[in-house]
Amino acid sequence: MILYLASDLLWASKIKGTADALGLPCRPARNPEMLRARLADSPVRALLIDLDAGAPALELLTLARAEAPNVRILAFGPHVMTEALAAAQHAGAHAVMARGAFSANLPEILMSLSSGNAVATQLHD
Template sequence: MTVSGPVLALVRDLIFSSKIGESAKAVGRPVAFARNVEEFRARLGDNPGLVLVDLTAGGLDLDAALRTYEAAGRPAPLIGWTTHALWKATAPLHSRCDRVMTREELSQELPALLREHPGGDEEVR
């Protein structure tokens, strides 16, 4: 069975990291987490099939993270998420994402998104 390349998630929220990890495990998708821009830069070289970015992550230079992603040639679709309350505040970053969702939407659609977005050619035996 062929599976997609790993999901790369730039997220600092431990609870939401757990949710992403559990959903990825349930659908058989490998996931790598980055908690800062340096880790994100390093993991972009792992041929991700999908990139998830928390646009509300405090303490992160999200502009630098997105510049890094763009400099890497936009290696995979990027889904950013925010909250209803911070939608306007994060709006300058939205155009740099392939899709922007609220945290609630992402929570509901995460299993389907993890199955839909291909990448890599890792073989599971």
């Protein structure tokens, strides 16, 4: 299972639609309670975090690192959000990407994460 926090319906639909097309289970985690419930009821492999979601993004990242250390975390956001991208990396995201790189590589990212592999490349300026 891959979980995601998206800043808007466009990104939520893109992530969910791509995962569905690949046959991968994927569900939203919009707040700490939802994240905890998903972690408790599913074998979660990864968490995708849209940094445009603001404070909840780093809150979920920190919670996931503390409560589910085996879950791979990938944070993404606009390339101009250098401070937010750096903060996500500092908070423990396993990979941090500019939104363009994330979007362009989404199918490969989802496949890699669903199989338990890391997305090792840090794609931000």
